[in-house]
Amino acid sequence: MKRTLFAASALLLSGSLAQANEGQWQPAQLAKLGDQLQEVGISLSAEQLANPLAFPLNAVTSLGYCSGAFISPDGLIITNHHCGYGMVQHNSSADNNLIDKGFIAKARSEELPGGPQERIYITRAIDDVTQEVLAQVGDKTGKARFNAIEDATKTLIKACESDAFTRCQVRSFHGGLSYQRITQTMFKDVRLVYAPPAAIGKFGGDVDNFEWPRHTGDFTLLRVYVDNNGQPAEYSPDNRPFNAKHFLHINGNGIREGDGILLAGYPGSTSRYRLASEVTYAKDWLYPTQAADYRQTLAIIDQQSQGHPDWAVAYASTVASANNRLKKLEGLMDGFKHTDIAAIKARKEAELPSQARLQTLEAALTKAQPQWQRQWYQQQARRSALLDTAIALYRNALERQKPDSERKAGFQDRDQAMLAGAVKRLDSRFVPQVDQAIWQAKLTAYLASRYRDPALDALLPIKDGKADLASLYQHSTLVDNQARLALLTAAPATFEQSQDPLLKLAVALLPRVLADEAEEEQTDGQLSSLRPAYMEDIIAFNEARGLPVYPDANGTLRVTYGSVDGYTPRDAVRYRPFTSVDGILEKEGEGDFAVPAPLKAAIQARRFGDYEKDSLSPIPKWYCGLVPCQDPEPFNSVPVAFLSSADTTGGNSGSPVMDGQGRLVGLNFDSTYESITKDWYFNPEITRAIHVDIRYVLWLLESVYPAPNLLDEMVIEKE
Template sequence: MWLPMLIKRLNYTDMQKQGLKLTAEEIYSVNNSSLKDAIVQFGGFCTAEFISPEGLLLTNHHCGYGQIQSHSTPEHDYLTNGFWATSRDKELPNEGLFVDILVRMDDVTGKVLEGISNNTSDQERAQLVGQRMQAIAKEASNNGQYVSYVRDFFNGNEFYLFVYERFNDVRLVGTPPSSIGKYGGDTDNWMWPRHTGDFSMFRVYMSPDGKPAAYSDKNVPYKPKHHLPINIGNREPGDFSMVFGFPGRTKRFMTSHGLKLEVDQLNKSRIKLRNDKLNLWKEEMDKSDATRIKYASKYASTSNYYKYSIGQNEGIKRMRTIEGKIVDEDKFQNWANADATRKATYGNLLNDINEAYTNIEKYNLGTVYLNEAILGTESLMMAYRLMPLYSTLKSGDQAAAKKAVEDLKPRVDAFFKDYYMPADKKVFAALMKYYSQDIPKDQQPDAFKAMVKKFNGNFEKLADHVYSNSVVVTEQKLRDFLNNPTQKKLDNDPAYQIVSSIIDNYRNNIAPKLAESNAKLDKANRLYVAGLRQMNPDKVFYPDANSTLRLSYGSIQDYSPQDGVMYNYYTTLEGVMAKEDPTNEEFIVPAKLKELYNKKDYGQYANDKGELVVNFITNNDITGGNSGSPVINGKGELTGLAFDGNWEAMTGDLVYDPDYKRCINMDSRYILFIIDKYAGASNLISEMTIVKTDSPGVGDAAEASAAPATPQAELLDAAMQEANEKLRAGKTEFKIEKKQGKAKVKLQVKD
């Protein structure tokens, strides 16, 4: 997961050997158009890319799922039926959705660490680093024109500034039905082979003067500095492949002590809590379409990392990752002890790390259960959102209280739109029981223990009490409260009593103990990573992911998950049909798709064998946040859309597995086939740049597909190529005429 600005120095020669045909400046440049200008951070949690000169964005179906769900009703069920805007005025706005487009990144390590040494006290270092990071970011924001921040890398050994333009008018343009976009559902999640059409489309808008702006019907489509041509040629194993996106978080420098905590405590707890929540939600979702739609996005999000935690534990055990870390740590300790100066700096680090994790383990469940059980219960989350209002009521600041109420009102609208009390009540009873049983009693607040005792440990009765008396469980009660909020009402509200007592207890009694240990751990980890880099001066290290723009390069590859089994590198529409099960919502195939399959009506999107490729795999390094990232060939053309990783390599956040790691991608030909043949959205196809050349293999130049059979076709190809060049240059009105013998092609393009 390489920083694009460092590609020229660290990776370019290796990338060329593997099949890259671009220059380093064509990948990342501040002053000229480059690939980085086509990549955006989507909503702060996914990646998307421009695929037209008119601001058209491509990302995953699951990245746009919340927006698709928000526009869906039983009468207009876009989740089930899909949605396609046939004209710009039909594109749907999405309040709160934004994209960030990178302007530049800068190495500011020298500015942040100036005058700081190993002799600087931890407190002074933290204060200086924090102040400088904030000051650098503030200056780069140019009085709020840009979103800017400084992130630390290599556990606080390096620092980089990132400057973005943020656009807040992002509209839904198209999405296939969930039977395509989520084909395989939870059953196939994290699995290969896959047959999923995981994509959706949005458009970014700007003000008429080209600036970011809030939604307005006067806004115009954004004109990106670069958009990705879409390649529909053939691919082969070994073809160069890179993934450009915003991977979320990895912790690959974590020691064996941290890995043990992840496996034995954190993942096991998440699996248990999410399993019950998902099962209880599903019971209610199966009873009505209205509830299914309300909980569709929440269920998908919770399920995703529930399954991930299971796969991660299995992968760490299979790879013997902890045992491998111990070997590496022994080597580090021997290296540190071999020199007096090194021993003074690094000799006790592993002991410090072990001690910190031992203390963290005592209190860490409080953090997990706070996030998964307390704030993972919808009514308690809403009660938690009342805490700022409570503070203003307690202080008697009427102006602040009025503002807090106004801030809450839009949240109330959004909350109850996707809330079903019977489902939440069941979840509350189950998760509160786990909290009572699993958290040490001396870490539970007295108010919670008293409430449990009042109902003799019967959590169904506790749920009856809370959901009969709290203001947060029905829309009318909450609105009535907000019309006349008082401190006394919240003091007597059972949901508020539970969440406020647990939050206050966590802040006052658990968080300080964790903070002390985490500060010790942070310092030891920073020095440990510095020591690892010093111990291996010839190794090129990459930093952990931290939601900043990264590039991963590799190739298309198949793999063998176990003895006697070999997985091919691509799947086809044949596999979609083979999995069809009309009785299982995860494997329903739309009638129109079956019709196209039966006719083999694939058009120009079939491969040279006449197959319609659906998904393919590469060995690119990805993690959460990479969802929606473009898969790009050696010439800078989009060949696919990354949407998942494989089960055998769920250890990816903690350790990279070179033998098993695969990035699962939706093939660009299937994307265009769905838009064109299935949806008939020719208006979208017409604004894209589509090329048909075979992807360049390792060290091989790309070869053009078979020459057109007629002079007219040759002329049309030439005219289209010239038109695309003019469009990329920003021209929107022009005429092209080509003649050859008696054949003639005329092409007129207007904005």
């Protein structure tokens, strides 16, 4: 009683429950963060959390582009709807549109193959290989350094990958200051189990994307299958569900405002240690250029798909991804206007005791940026999914003539299955007419740019100064999937002697593609020799001032922590940390705000069961009877989404949000609009991550789009 009274008093006095908790920590770093973890209410020991092979981190999975977690002993995985969107699209058609109507496997025999490129990864070892890489690199720079790093990486990977389902990667940290080899188990038989209708999984669409309040049921359930010996295997109807040694239990009661949370996953990339000049480059050229490109592409797909529902289904995943990226770019550009991040970084750079390393890196970046701009436009000139595939297939034929160790990364034996998957997947995500229209627009933009190159022009399909593509698509056999698949094992002569217009173009363009690649690698190699030295200065600077020191996100396993809390986006506005199902009906409208009839009926009937919460305040009802205060505001609904102060970015989509005991309470799926610039600069006052509340997920599975078979295999704890 006294402890509860004290806690409530502290919350009242604090006014705001939390500031954002900066840090995308590597697991090993958590061993030193025990006090901070306890302070936010994490009862799991720091030592336990520092071990990626122990619970709960060994229940966290990667899809290669998103995160997820096992939630049953039978290989059931929960991730975001937008992460599983490609799998839903893969199994959809105009006549059976699972995107719109959703999908529920009532039995395991009904679970659907996710697609030829879908994978699930579990990390099973993290080893420091800095000495091994740098010993081979020495004092090399430029292209020689890039090649040395690549050769060292290939050697380390080859020694690690003992079988076809062990996947290893070598990642650099702090710009190449250190290197780690990540060993993972790779599962290739991934199946779609449950996906709510898009009207739930994407409720609010791109209008609500990155916005708060949010009412999106952004979750999907998948399952990993293995062979009868329990080993990863290719897809087979005879495979059985994977026996997950560790999986997350679910806190059916959920969390309240002020509760501490853990979040683990595989964030993609951040730029928090980049220079002020790199912010300016992104703000003034890169982001506006990319945003305009996305808008143009989306407009073309929309225009071409009118009257062709099957084309719209084929490009649904592409459109969803492009819209998400466009909204983020717009948020970044707005954020740069509101907060002068370049100036903040410039002030910090000016405080560095030594300027020499900074100035050397700055000079190299100044030289590289015009090169990147030129290459961007010239690469646009060949912007075609079909042409890209033809070039990749021809290069693969050439690389396969070499010993495996001498092949370019991406074309080794270990890469052949993924390459084949990409070719197969094109069949369900490609329409020749749409691809041609996109290429026509991009090539036209190149022709109007100041980066035209006569040598490149001579290779491209240009007639009378204009793009001339129609005959390429009309006379190429590559529009047929079987023809593309046959080229996976073809000899170089097959391409070089072909009269197919797209294959002839691929053969002609490949030397130019390789020259561009070599130029990029020359620059990357130079920067990889300069950035580590600069990072040594930055790390020493931060450590001397007690500032957080953690590597930028790079697709490896990270852990962040924080508290459930709202925020103040602008003067006189305070956002509360929870939304409810009642807010869904408040937003109801046309298009992306249409509410499915079963969901609407359940809300209107108040058919909430155990998932209705009368209050989510940390202050007990009785407290204001003892101490003068405002009574906690009633909630009286099912929570849909909540905010936390955790530090997240792209790739954290689908990351499990856990309570202090490691039980699942939600899924990360977004950030607030004001938080988008956190990729460059972390502002603790306004940075908030958005999570779907597990109580909403459970309620949907129980009462709206029932899946009792799935609920039965979960461990749901209700204290």
